[in-house]
Amino acid sequence: MPVYDYRCENCGCFEKMQKITEDALSECPSCGGKVQRLISKNVAIVFKGSGFYATDNQQQLKNKARAVNKERQKDNEALLDGDVKSFVKQSDSSDKKIAEA
Numbered sequence: 001m002p003v004y005d006y007r008c009e010n011c012g013c014f015e016k017m018q019k020i021t022e023d024a025l026s027e028c029p030s031c032g033g034k035v036q037r038l039i040s041k042n043v044a045i046v047f048k049g050s051g052f053y054a055t056d057n058q059q060q061l062k063n064k065a066r067a068v069n070k071e072r073q074k075d076n077e078a079l080l081d082g083d084v085k086s087f088v089k090q091s092d093s094s095d096k097k098i099a100e101a
């Protein structure tokens with residue numbers, strides 16, 4: 001589960017462990033003040049199954065690696081936009097495409 005960094009207008013920065021699909025906190029758990037979620041570096045290292053199989057030959061592996069990288073780049077672009085929900089959606093669709101490849 002990734003750890004998210006938040007910044008409270010009263011208490012300053014704190015960390016909260018949340019599922020990637022959970023909504024961001026809007027209120028500080030200690031003072032009830034307004035909080036802003038900061039994009040955590042932990043989210044960027046989410047790693048899902050490679051989609052590689054032992055029976056694939058070298059050329060197939062290369063082609064797959066290229067396809068995977070192309071899809072993952074889209075994931076990262078969604079993530080760089082700071083939109084975690086889009087990232088999850090994009091990531092799921094990448095998984096589907098990779099599985100079909």
Ligand SMILES: [Zn+2]
Binds near residue numbers: 008011029030031032
């Ligand atoms: Zn607070």
